Amino acid sequence: MFQQYNRLPVATSRSPEDEPFSPPARDYALPEAEPFQSHDDLSAGASRPRFMGAALGNDPSRHSFTSHTSEPATMVEDYDHVPNKETSFYALNNYQDDPQDSDYNASQRTFGTKASPTVRGTPYLEGKRSTYASPRSRSKRKAIIIGGLAALVAVIVAVIIAVYFAVVKPHSSNDSDSASGATKGGSNSSGSASSPSPTGGAAQNLAVTGGDGSTVTMEDGTTFIYRNPFGGTWYYDPKDPFNNAAQAQSWTPALNQTFNYGVDQIRGVNLGGWLVTEPFIVPALYEKYVNTSTPAVDEWTLSQAMANDTASGGLQQLEDHYKTFVTEQDFAEIAGAGLNWVRIPLPYWAIEVREGEPFLPQVSWQYFLKAIQWARKYGIRINLDFHALPGSQNGWNHSGRLGSVNVLNGPMGIANAQRSLDYIRIIAEFISQPEYKDVVAMFGVTNEPQGNMVGQEALASYYLQAYNNVRGASGTGIGNGPFISFHDGFIGLAGWAGFFPGSDRTSLDIHPYICFDGQSSAPYSSLLTVPCSTWASNQNNSMSAFGLSTAGEFSNAINDCGLWVNGVNLGARYDGTYSGGGTWPFVGECAPWTDWPSWNQSMKADIQQFSLASMDALQNWFFWTWKIGNSSVTGKVESPAWSYQLGLQQGWMPTDPRQAAGICDPTAVFTPPLQSWQTGGAGAGQIPASFSSSFSWPPATISNAGAATLLPTYTQTGTVPTLAAPTLSASVSVNVGDGWNNASDTASMFVPVATCSYLNPWCGEVPPPSPLCSAPAKRADQLAAPTITATP
Incomplete structure (x- = not known):
């Protein structure tokens, strides 16, 4: 049973800026820092739950999991036992985004190849207002019309003013930001959107910017009404497609302004399940x-x-999914919900696939390009998360293939890591280009690697090489490429204190969940202090001991109920039907936790308070996830605690995430700013040689395989695939980039040695081929059924 907690008072309607912060210290342990529990009790073929880390309950540790698989260029044919084959006109009227704040005025290409290329929020708002005052000056345009009726004069003047502020002024203001052949402006705004309507023909003289209540015209000519109560403005001019003038909310810097990490708060959401x-x-x-x-x-x-x-429709059905699951209107709604970042999982097959890998190649990249366009239009920054690596970094279904861990683990652990590092380099070269760097502002280089399995030393070595690849593409210092995000590998924030000293703009990422392992029938009302007592102090400490620390994933789930939350047809621990291993006694029926149409207002209020406590404790966060699709069987969402969008629609998610400020008071809070080098300032990028030499690449040994020198590796002789730029209208002549930011980066791609024998990249912990290199390389046609690799 969960420990019983006193319920926090439900947040009032006060502005989060009304009271200063005076939080006390916390000394609770972060679940993610707890030891990782073994899963050798899982049955063959069982999917691990998606998430890892310790949970509440009598057992201080918790499991988590879910998986993926694919095949190599060449393999030894006799390994039959290897697993599975298969944009603001508000100032005109002194608009205030906070009705209780009397002092604040809101005015304020196809794929080519490249072969040898020649806070915490409210406590800091006053400081941020002075730093991020609106760059737009407001002037009145007078028109003198001789003759005519007074009424006609008024009408003409009104029309002129409307056109000036809606089209002319924003455009001219943003023109001043152009540089290096590409304008850098941003559209940082969004809002809830009504159903789109057709324009009925070719649109002429369309508005290029607007705020709450304005009409947005999309690429296909349909329109919707933009809803954003927070002073956000959208901006998109087809003739100036890289303009970054948009602003998600009045309190979030526009894309053409500096996001002050550690002061400006990341309030984000994942676009899970899309790409x-x-x-x-x-x-x-x-x-x-x-x-x-x-x-x-x-x-x-x-x-x-x-x-x-x-x-x-064959494999093309996946593109139908890409087209419909997330659209431009989702980005508008996200900004209108008070959110300023999105975290977008991206797989390696967005770049390429190799022999035997069944994924739809490259198409998801075309939709990521659309995401960049939509995020730019509504002023939202992107955290690109490299979510699925060749061979799988965690063996869970969201890595692409359920089965074994084959990155930094097993005989193909080095080769798969080499290939993954190449993909990290290719992505970094694209997003570091001037046309994209202000939108794709963070890069999560590997999602949820199993650090406890592969070892922190090997993981740190891999991370340092990934860091070098990204900074090699972008350079160091503010404005040069993305913030780099490292998942903690379930080792815990405290375990990374002092790592990567002097590194330029690096951050730690944790995924705190309390819904797995120990199960309880306790209602939300008894768990409202859990986020504050469990997560907050660790986040604060890590902001000082390491630097920027974010929660890349968290949800409202307090148990594992929900359709396939643990994997396809694996059941739930809560109702005793879990078949993934272990003994799970019946706690209760899952129906009350998934039948959201029957939830009363009291329960919704408790869930909302739980989400606010989570947001305040985590400080910089990305909720998992924006939406859950309907089941084709029941016609409704079956995992409601995981959907931010459904929660907004049904009333259990906050319509203004700033309401979270102070929920965890009193508690000790991080005092900004971050150290200068942590944000790209003085000393950034100067990692001591002693540290680098301690974690040189590759690591000396690979878990469950032995000495790296005895394992199959690839060679740098391949042609590097370059990510395509978006295709623009033929009438527009602007630089879209060539996909490669650093022309001096001419290293080739890691590919198989022609005369070497390789195991399937998804082979699991089997003996390496002997000898490693022989006559022509051979390939196995089949892979055995997937099995779950037990965690260490």
Whole structure:
């Protein structure tokens, strides 16, 4: 049973800026810092729960998991036992985004190749207002009309003023920001949107910017009404497509302004299940193929099933999903919800696939380009999360293939890491270009690697090489490429204190969940202090001991109820149906936790208070996830605690996330700013040689494989694929970039040695081939059924 807690008072309607912070100290341990529990009790083929780390309950540790798989360029054919084959006119009227703040005025390409290329929020708002005053000056345009009626004069003047402020002034203001052949402005605004309506023909003289209540015209000519009560403004001019003048909210710096990390608060949401599918997020995709001889349990098996289903469109069904699951209106709604960042999972097959890998290649990248355009239009920054690596970094379904861990683990651990580092370099070269760097402002280089399995030394070595690849593409210092985000590998924030000293703009990422392992029937009302007591002090400490520390994922779930939350057809611990291993006694029926249409206002208020406490404790965060798709069987969302959008629609998510400020008071809080080098200032990028030499690449040994020198590796002789830029209208002549920011980076791609034998990249912990290099390389046609690798 969970410990019983006194319920926090439900937040009042006061502005979070009304009272200063005076928080006390916390000394509770972060679950993620707890030891990682073994899973050798899982049955063969069982999907691990998606998430890891300790949970509440009598057991201080908790499991988590979910997985992926794919094949190499060449493999030894006799390894039959290897796993699975298969934009503001508000100032005119002294608009205030906070009605209780009397002092604040809101006015304020196709794929090519490259071969040898020649806070915490409210406590700091006063400081931020002075730093981020609106750059737009407000002037009145007078028109003198001789003759005519007075009424006609008034009408003409009104029209002139409206056109000036809606089109002419924003455009001219943003023109001043152009540089290096590409304008750098931003559209930082958004809002809830009404259903789109057709324009009825070719649009002429369309507005290029607007705020709350304005009409937005999308690429296909349909329109919707932009809803943003927070002073946000959108901006998009087809003739100036890289303008960064938009602003998500009045308190968030526009994309053409500096985001002050450690002072400006990251309030974000994930776009999970979009470009990397996940069964519990998009169940309808999987339900179609779940009752087959080889059920779809991950994107690998889903892709195979779709490819065989030519009558339904084959693998192209995935593009239909990309087109519809997340659209421009979602970005507008996200900004209108008071959110200023999105974290977007991206798989390696957005770049390429190799022999035997069934994924739809490169197409998801085209939709990530759309995400950049939409984020730019509404002033939202992107955290690109490299979510699925070749061979799988964690063996869970959201890595692409359910099965074994093959990055930094097992005989293909080095080769798969080499390939992954190349993909990190390719992505970094693209997003570091002037046209994209202000939108894609953070890069999570690897999602949820199993640090306790591969070892922190090996993981740190890999991370340092990833850091070098990103900074090699972007350079160091403010404005040069993205912030780099390292997942803690479930080792815990405290375990990374002091790592990467002098590194330029690096951050730690944790994924705190309390819904796995120990289960309890305790209601939300008894768990409202859990986020504050469990997470807050660790976040504060890490902001000082390491630097920027964010929660890349968290949710409102307090148990594991929900369709396929643990994996396809694995059941739930809560109701005793979990078949992934272990003994789980019946706690209660899951129906009350998933039947959201029956939730009363009291329960919704408790969930909202829980989410606010989580936001305040975590300080800089990304909720998992923006939306959960409907089940094709029941026609509704079956995992409601995980959907931010549904929570907004139904009333259990806060319409203004700033209400979170002070929920965890009194408690000790991080005092900004971050150290200068942590944000790209003096000393940034000067990592001591002694540290670098201690974590040189590659590591000396690989877990479950032995000495790195005895393992298969790739060679740098391949042609580097370059990520494509967006295709613009033929009438627009602007620089879209060539996909490669640093022309002096001419290193080739890691590819198999022609005369070497390799295991399948997804082989698991099997003996390496001997000898490593022989006559022509051979390949296995089949892979055995996937098994779950027990965690150390």
